Amino acid sequence: MAGTTGPAGMARQPTFAQLRAFAAVAEHLHFREAAAAIGMSQPALSGAVAALEETLDITLLERTTRKVMLSPAGERLAVRARCVLDTVRELVEEAEAARAPFTGLLRLGVIPTCAPYLLPTVLRLIREEFPALEPRVHEERTAELLEGLAGGRLDALLLAVPLGHPGLTELPLYDEDFALVLPHGHPLAGRRDIPRAALRDLELILLDEGHCLRDQALEICQEAGREAGATMAASAAGLSTLVQLVAGGLGVTLLPRTALKVETARSEELATGFFADPAPTRRIALVTRTGTARAAEFETLARALRRALRPLPVRISRP
Numbered sequence: 001m002a003g004t005t006g007p008a009g010m011a012r013q014p015t016f017a018q019l020r021a022f023a024a025v026a027e028h029l030h031f032r033e034a035a036a037a038i039g040m041s042q043p044a045l046s047g048a049v050a051a052l053e054e055t056l057d058i059t060l061l062e063r064t065t066r067k068v069m070l071s072p073a074g075e076r077l078a079v080r081a082r083c084v085l086d087t088v089r090e091l092v093e094e095a096e097a098a099r100a101p102f103t104g105l106l107r108l109g110v111i112p113t114c115a116p117y118l119l120p121t122v123l124r125l126i127r128e129e130f131p132a133l134e135p136r137v138h139e140e141r142t143a144e145l146l147e148g149l150a151g152g153r154l155d156a157l158l159l160a161v162p163l164g165h166p167g168l169t170e171l172p173l174y175d176e177d178f179a180l181v182l183p184h185g186h187p188l189a190g191r192r193d194i195p196r197a198a199l200r201d202l203e204l205i206l207l208d209e210g211h212c213l214r215d216q217a218l219e220i221c222q223e224a225g226r227e228a229g230a231t232m233a234a235s236a237a238g239l240s241t242l243v244q245l246v247a248g249g250l251g252v253t254l255l256p257r258t259a260l261k262v263e264t265a266r267s268e269e270l271a272t273g274f275f276a277d278p279a280p281t282r283r284i285a286l287v288t289r290t291g292t293a294r295a296a297e298f299e300t301l302a303r304a305l306r307r308a309l310r311p312l313p314v315r316i317s318r319p
Contacts, residue, residue, distance in 0.1 A: 012055050016088065019081045021048035022060060026078035029068050089152045094293035101297050103132040109145040109157040110137060113213045113239060114284060117258040118158060118309070125308040130301070142212045149289060156298055157287040160212050169295070171286040171302035172317035174309055177279040178220065179260055181243055182252045182271050189271035196224040196275060203251035205234045205242055213282075217254045220280040239263055243270060256282060257313040283317070 024034035024045070035042040053060050060074035070078060096104055106126070110119065119137065126135050138145070138154060146165065148154035161170045180202075182189050188198065199221045207214040214235075234250050236242040240263065242253050247269040255263060264270045286302045288295065299319075306316045 014052055014055050015048075016085075018048045018052035018055070019084055021045045022052050022074075023078065023081045023085055025049055025061065025068060026070055026074065026081070029070075031068065086152060090293060096293075100132070101294075102130045102300075104134060105136055105155070106133045107136045107138065107153065107155045109148055109154040109159075110139050111142055111145065111159045111212060112139055113160075113207075113211065113256065113259065114158050115139045117262060117312075118284075121308050121312070122158070122305065125304055129304055141210050143210065149287065155288070155292075155294070156301075158284060159287060160216065160282050161285040161287065162283070163287065167290050169288050169290045169292075169298075171288070171299065173284050173286060173302060173305055174312070174314035174316050175281045175283050176257045176312075176314040177275070177281050178217075178254045178256055179275070179279075180252055180273040181246050181255050181260070181264060182273055183246060183249050184269045184271050186252065186271060186273075188252075188273040190273065192274045193276040194273050196220070196280065199224040200226045205236065205245050205251040205253045207239070207242060208235050208237050213254075213256070216282055220254065223280075240266065243267070246270060254280075260313070284314075285317075 020038055021034070021040065021044075024038045024040075025031060028034040028037060031042050031046060035045040038045070040048075049061065056077075058073050058077075059071050060077060062069045062071050062074075108122075115137070123135060123137075126133050138148065140148070142159055142163075145154065145157045145159060146163070146168075149157055150167070158173075161172065163170065180188060180194060188194055204217075204221065206217050234245050236245055239255065239259055243255070243263045243266060245251070246253055247267040260272060264272060286298060286305065288298045292298070303319060306319075310316055
């Protein structure tokens with residue numbers, strides 16, 4: 001494979017489209033999936049990668065009838081290509097922020113245990129105070145949201161912290177207590193002084209693995225003295241299903257206070273109970289990439305969110 005040269009014998013430079021195509025293939029290791037991910041036709045994507053190989057005079061991919069693999073050189077250059085793409089994205093963000101703050105797309109990721117209860121307030125705030133912003137909401141689990149933020153697919157996240165990830169800035173919004181949701185007639189129903197130790201012996205129903213709320217609930221239970229790995233009564237994919245299992249008498253569950261009113265209204269067979277102080281809590285924050293060109297915008301947005309979220313059953317964080 002012989003590299004080509006441009007004017008005055010200078011080596012031809014890779015194009016942005018070529019690097020973008022190669023990075024997508026390196027991520028997905030599948031031409032059709034990579035093409036769909038970046039909105040390019042499969043023939044165009046294959047041509048862009050082949051052109052990049054010709055430009056660099058190196059084999060990036062090992063193609064077989066069954067799969068696509070990165071060559072050793074491809075492994076190394078995929079990292080470089082992603083760095084170049086990230087730098088270009090940051091340049092565009094910087095230009096957009098300098099040109100007109102609070103305009104254009106805001107790709108906001110939200111965890112499922114926040115989305116139904118916060119989004120009405122969040123979207124109303126954006127519509128009233130930042131009307132030139134165009135919010136695009138993505139409801140996903142924490143791991144997928146963090147991947148989307150790191151890769152530039154998302155601009156900011158609403159999720160539970162602390163995360164302990166380098167390269168992220170957490171702008172705390174509020175703390176909220178957990179409460180117990182129980183079947184109607186349960187001995188703990190209606191109490192406001194439930195000791196955490198009660199969690200040791202209750203039949204618990206939690207969300208499926210992968211939800212941060214499940215991890216938080218398990219941590220609370222272990223702090224209360226419940227044995228790690230203790231059998232749970234059942235699990236569910238979402239909070240709505242979770243409370244219906246409680247209504248059906250399968251056990252009890254932990255819910256954040258912001259979800260309590262909506263979810264317990266779904267059945268007359270549900271009751272609530274509250275923990276004695278200090279109750280177990282979680283913290284929700286607006287999370288962004290450290291060093292983003294829109295840092296000042298996101299700090300302003302976080303301050304506005306703290307004001308807007310005051311009517312909810314939460315304790316607003318200090319800036």
